[in-house]
Amino acid sequence: xxxxxxxxxxxxxxxxxxxxxxxxxxxxxxxxxxxxxxxxxxxxxxxxxxxxxxxxxxxxxxxxxxxxxxxxxxxxxxxxxxxxxxxxxxxxxxxxxxxxxxxxxxxxxxxxxxxxxx
Amino acid sequence: xxxxxxxxxxxxxxxxxxxxxxxxxxxxxxxxxxxxxxxxxxxxxxxxxxxxxxxxxxxxxxxxxxxxxxxxxxxxxxxxxxxxxxxxxxxxxxxxxxxxxxxxxxxxxx
Numbered sequence: 001x002x003x004x005x006x007x008x009x010x011x012x013x014x015x016x017x018x019x020x021x022x023x024x025x026x027x028x029x030x031x032x033x034x035x036x037x038x039x040x041x042x043x044x045x046x047x048x049x050x051x052x053x054x055x056x057x058x059x060x061x062x063x064x065x066x067x068x069x070x071x072x073x074x075x076x077x078x079x080x081x082x083x084x085x086x087x088x089x090x091x092x093x094x095x096x097x098x099x100x101x102x103x104x105x106x107x108x109x110x111x112x113x114x115x116x117x118x
Numbered sequence: 119x120x121x122x123x124x125x126x127x128x129x130x131x132x133x134x135x136x137x138x139x140x141x142x143x144x145x146x147x148x149x150x151x152x153x154x155x156x157x158x159x160x161x162x163x164x165x166x167x168x169x170x171x172x173x174x175x176x177x178x179x180x181x182x183x184x185x186x187x188x189x190x191x192x193x194x195x196x197x198x199x200x201x202x203x204x205x206x207x208x209x210x211x212x213x214x215x216x217x218x219x220x221x222x223x224x225x226x227x228x
Contacts, residue, residue, distance in 0.1 A: 035217075037164075044121070044222035045156070045164065045207050061216055062119060095163055103211040104154035106175065108163040 002026040004096055004109035011115045012086050019082040020112045022096030029077040030054040032098040035105060036070060036081045040092040048094075050102060051079060059102075086116045122147065122208055122220035129226040135196040138223045140208030141189060146218055148189035152211035155184055155193045159204045167206075168193060195225070203227045 007021045022034065035050035049060040053072040060070070072079040079096060094112045097105035123141040130136040140147065140155075147153055153171045156164040166175050168184035171191065181196045191210070195202055208220035 037219075044205075045158075045209075045219040046121075047209070047217040047219055050217070059216055061218075062214070097164075101169075102215075103150075103152035103217065104166060104169040104209065105156075105164075106166055108165070111163055 002098070002107045004098060004107055006094075006096055006109040006112045009113040009115070011117070013118055014086055014088055014116055016086050016116075017082070017084050018086055018114065019080050020094060020114065022079045022081075022109050024077045024079070024098065027098070029072075030074055032100055032106075033102045034072060034079040034096060034098050036068075036079075037095045037097060037105075038064075038092045039095065039111075048081070050099075052102070053079070086114075088116050088118075090114060091116045119146070119212055119214065119216065119218050122210060122218060124206075124208060124220040124223045126221070127224045127226065129228055130195075130198045131228045132198055132200065134198050135194060136198060136225065138193045138195075138206055138208075138225070140191040140193070140210075140220045142191075142210055142218075143189055145213040146210040147186065147191050149213060150211045151186065153184065153186055153191040154209045155182075156207045156209065157202075157204045158207065164207065198227055200227050 036048040038046040048064045049070045051058045096109040099105045155168040158164040172184045
């Protein structure tokens with residue numbers, strides 16, 4: 001059974017750094033693209049970026065390029081999304097998802113709620 | 119890249135058919151047969167309903183179908199049921215080798 005288990009909810013202050021995770025199991029971690037999707041409160045889905053753990057090919061949405069870093073550790077089947085300096089506008093639910101192709105997501109994690117507030 | 123354009127809401131009575139449109143440009147929807155559709159119930163993660171314009175993943179009801187004409191893709195739900203009430207998002211591959219989501223459509227079953 002494919003499972004994507006994301007790290008727990010975070011409450012941070014503006015300017016702090018953060019790294020959230022997504023652990024995959026039940027499939028070949030290096031053979032699927034892993035992406036991150038943002039959903040701000042009451043809003044729609046936004047595609048942030050994607051990584052192919054097999055060769056670390058990483059692509060970012062222009063809206064998120066330079067704002068976040070996507071990475072993956074093949075040895076522990078885990079992908080990461082990180083910020084170096086959070087803003088209040090980063091408050092959102094963040095989903096990881098995997099796809100056998102880079103153009104869609106077959107499976108989704110349960111989401112990680114990030115709250116940034118002073 | 120701008121979000122693909124979807125109607126904010128669509129409604130229908132049980133048993134009816136509804137269609138949700140998803141309009142992009144020749145750099146995304148019109149340029150590739152890589153449009154997918156997702157269903158999201160409140161407080162839940164999205165679920166893939168259609169991929170590559172018209173393919174259904176295993177386990178998805180055949181009441182859901184997808185198509186594309188030019189720069190506009192469509193999702194049709196036939197035999198509308200109460201459980202279909204949810205938000206629906208389209209997504210397309212783009213000329214920048216990235217993906218872009220649609221603005222989302224709230225489906226209401228009357």
